[in-house]
Amino acid sequence: MTREQLIESIRLKQTFLCIGLDSDIDKIPKHLLEKDDPVFEFNKAIVDYTHDLAIAYKPNLAFYESRGAEGWKSLEKTIEYISDNYAGIFTIADAKRGDIGNTSGQYAKAFFENMSFSALTVAPYMGEDSVSPFLAYDNKWVILLALTSNKGASDFQYFKDNDKRLFEEVISVSGKWANHDHMMYVVGATKAEMLKDIRKLAPDHFLLVPGVGAQGGSLEEVVKYGMNKECGLIVNSSRGIIFASNQKNFADVARDKAREIQLEMAKHLIDKDVI
Amino acid sequence: MTREQLIESIRLKQTFLCIGLDSDIDKIPKHLLEKDDPVFEFNKAIVDYTHDLAIAYKPNLAFYESRGAEGWKSLEKTIEYISDNYAGIFTIADAKRGDIGNTSGQYAKAFFENMSFSALTVAPYMGEDSVSPFLAYDNKWVILLALTSNKGASDFQYFKDNDKRLFEEVISVSGKWANHDHMMYVVGATKAEMLKDIRKLAPDHFLLVPGVGAQGGSLEEVVKYGMNKECGLIVNSSRGIIFASNQKNFADVARDKAREIQLEMAKHLIDKDVI
Numbered sequence: 001m002t003r004e005q006l007i008e009s010i011r012l013k014q015t016f017l018c019i020g021l022d023s024d025i026d027k028i029p030k031h032l033l034e035k036d037d038p039v040f041e042f043n044k045a046i047v048d049y050t051h052d053l054a055i056a057y058k059p060n061l062a063f064y065e066s067r068g069a070e071g072w073k074s075l076e077k078t079i080e081y082i083s084d085n086y087a088g089i090f091t092i093a094d095a096k097r098g099d100i101g102n103t104s105g106q107y108a109k110a111f112f113e114n115m116s117f118s119a120l121t122v123a124p125y126m127g128e129d130s131v132s133p134f135l136a137y138d139n140k141w142v143i144l145l146a147l148t149s150n151k152g153a154s155d156f157q158y159f160k161d162n163d164k165r166l167f168e169e170v171i172s173v174s175g176k177w178a179n180h181d182h183m184m185y186v187v188g189a190t191k192a193e194m195l196k197d198i199r200k201l202a203p204d205h206f207l208l209v210p211g212v213g214a215q216g217g218s219l220e221e222v223v224k225y226g227m228n229k230e231c232g233l234i235v236n237s238s239r240g241i242i243f244a245s246n247q248k249n250f251a252d253v254a255r256d257k258a259r260e261i262q263l264e265m266a267k268h269l270i271d272k273d274v275i
Numbered sequence: 276m277t278r279e280q281l282i283e284s285i286r287l288k289q290t291f292l293c294i295g296l297d298s299d300i301d302k303i304p305k306h307l308l309e310k311d312d313p314v315f316e317f318n319k320a321i322v323d324y325t326h327d328l329a330i331a332y333k334p335n336l337a338f339y340e341s342r343g344a345e346g347w348k349s350l351e352k353t354i355e356y357i358s359d360n361y362a363g364i365f366t367i368a369d370a371k372r373g374d375i376g377n378t379s380g381q382y383a384k385a386f387f388e389n390m391s392f393s394a395l396t397v398a399p400y401m402g403e404d405s406v407s408p409f410l411a412y413d414n415k416w417v418i419l420l421a422l423t424s425n426k427g428a429s430d431f432q433y434f435k436d437n438d439k440r441l442f443e444e445v446i447s448v449s450g451k452w453a454n455h456d457h458m459m460y461v462v463g464a465t466k467a468e469m470l471k472d473i474r475k476l477a478p479d480h481f482l483l484v485p486g487v488g489a490q491g492g493s494l495e496e497v498v499k500y501g502m503n504k505e506c507g508l509i510v511n512s513s514r515g516i517i518f519a520s521n522q523k524n525f526a527d528v529a530r531d532k533a534r535e536i537q538l539e540m541a542k543h544l545i546d547k548d549v550i
Contacts, residue, residue, distance in 0.1 A: 022378070062374060062381035068389050069347040076343060096374055098398065099337055100425040100490075105299070106337035123373065123398045127427020144399055150375040151400020155448055160436050173430055215375075217321055265367050 001090055001118045002139055003181050008090055009055045010231045014266035018056035020238025022063050029246045039074040046242055049251040055091035070218025078114045090118045098123040098130045105133040112137045119143050124170045126175055132187040135178045142183050146170050149188025149211030172202045180205040182227050195225035206232055213240035223268045231274045276365055276394045277414055278456050279448050284363055285506045286550050289541035291500040293331035295513025297338050297375050304521045314349040321496035321517055324526040328537040353501045365393045373405045380408040387412045399445045403452055410453045421445050424463025424486030436499045446476045464492025465503040470500035481507055486514045488515030506549045
C-alpha cells in the first residue's frame with residue numbers, strides 16, 4: 001500500500017485505528033473452540049465487525065507461534081481473508097524481526113511474499129543491513145522500533161551520546177536508509193510527550209503507536225504531540241477491543257469499543273484539520 | 276541444560292562447535308526434494324553425521340518461517356529428533372525475539388514448552404521486561420545480542436554514553452537480570468579483538484560466536500581473546516559445514532568439515548588447559 005492510499009483510507013473512514021489481533025487461544029470465547037480453526041474464526045469475526053472502523057490490523061506473531069504450525073496456519077488464513085475481502089486494509093506483522101542480511105531476506109519472503117502483509121515491525125539493534133532487505137519491496141513498509149511502550153524501554157532506548165538518545169539516533173540514522181514512503185516508527189503511547197521530540201526528527205513519517213488502552217496511554221495526548229497535517233498516526237488497540245467480551249456476541253461488543261474510539265478519532269481529525 | 280552439563284559436554288567431545296541449521300530449501304541437495312519433508316531429512320542427516328563433533332545445533336528461524344506452516348513443522352520435527360536421539364545436545368533457536376512482557380511470554384511458550392529448545396537468542400532493545408519471561412524457565416538460556424557479526428552492527432551497537440558503548444551497556448545492565456547460569460551473549464567473530472573488552476565485563480559467561488567461516492571471522496582470534504578456563508565459547512558455523520556439498524554424499528562432506536573444525540578446537544582446548 002502506498003502512503004497516498006493510506007492517507008486516503010484515513011480520510012474516507014475518519015479513523016486511524018489499528019486493531020491488534022493478539023488472538024490468544026486461551027482468551028477467545030469458549031464457544032469458538034469447537035471450530036476447526038478457532039483463532040481464525042475469532043479473527044474473521046473481529047474483522048467482519050470492525051473493518052469500516054479501522055484502517056489496519058496487526059497480528060502479533062507471538063500469539064500464533066506459541067501454537068506452532070497450527071498457529072502459523074491461522075495467521076496465513078487471517079491475512080488471506082483480509083486481503084481477499086477488504087481491499088485497502090493495511091496489515092502489519094508485529095514480528096520485531098531483524099537479522100544479518102541474507103537471513104532478514106528470508107523473513108521478508110515469509111511476510112511479504114508468502115503472506116501479503118503491508119508492513120513488518122523490525123528491531124533496529126543490528127543496523128542497516130538487517131533492515132534493508134525489507135525495504136527492497138515496492139509498496140511495503142518497515143516499521144522500526146524507536147521508543148517502545150513497555151517499562152524496559154528505559155533500559156537502553158534513552159542511552160545517550162552527547163545530547164542524543166538512542167531512540168533519536170535510530171530515527172536519524174535510519175532516515176538515511178529510506179524515506180517516509182517506506183518507513184514508519186513505533187512510538188509507545190505511554191511516552192506521548194516524547195512525540196514532540198520525535199516529530200522534530202520525523203515530521204512527516206507515520207508513527208505506529210501502541211499502548212493506548214490496556215497499557216495506559218492516552219489518545220488525546222498522542223494526538224496533541226504526534227498528529228501532523230496528514231494525520232501521521234496509526235494508533236493500535238488490542239485487548240481493549242478484541243477481548244472486551246468473551247460471550248457469543250463478542251464481535252458486536254468489539255465493534256462497540258472500536259466505534260467509540262473511531263468517533264473520538266474522527267473528532268481529532270476534524271479538530272486538527274486533517275479532514 | 277545446566278552450565279555444568281554444557282561444560283562437561285565440551286570436555287568429553289573436545290569441541291565447542293555449534294552447527295547452524297540455516298537449512299534454506301533452495302540450497303539443500305536436489306535429491307532430497309523428492310522426500311515428504313526435505314528440510315527435516317536434510318537436518319536429520321546433518322545431525323546424524325556430526326552429533327559427536329558438535330555440542331550444539333542452531334536453526335535460524337527465518338529459514339523455516341519463509342516456508343510458512345510447513346517450515347514450522349520441519350523445525351518442530353528437527354528439535355524433537357535431536358532431543359529424542361541425542362541427549363545432551365544444546366539446541367538454540369536463533370530467533371532474535373523480544374517484545375513486551377506478556378508477548379515475550381508467548382514466545383517463551385513457543386520455544387521452551389511446545390518445542391524443547393535449550394536456548395533462544397533475544398534482541399535487547401526493549402529492555403528487561405522483554406527478556407525476563409524467557410528467564411523464568413529452569414535450565415533454559417537467554418542468549419542476548421551484544422555485538423553482532425554484520426556490517427550494520429556499527430550503526431547502533433557502538434553508540435557511546437561517556438566511555439561506555441551500547442553493547443557494553445547491554446552486557447552490564449543485563450548482568451543484573453540473570454547470571455551466567457541463564458544468560459549468554461552473542462559476540463560476532465568478525466570483531467574478535469572486542470572479545471577482550473567483553474571479557475572484562477563478562478569473564479565467566481558463555482559467548483555464542485557466529486561469523487566464523489562464510490562471514491570471515493577467525494577461530495584462532497576468537498580463542499585468543501575470548502576463551503576462559505571453562506572454554507566459555509560456543510562457536511557457530513553454518514553454511515561452511517551444511518552446504519559444503521550439494522551432492523548425495525553431502526552429510527559425509529559436512530562431517531569432514533565439522534571434523535576439521537573439531538580437531539582445531541580440541542587443540543585450542545588443550546593449549547588453553549581447558550581439557
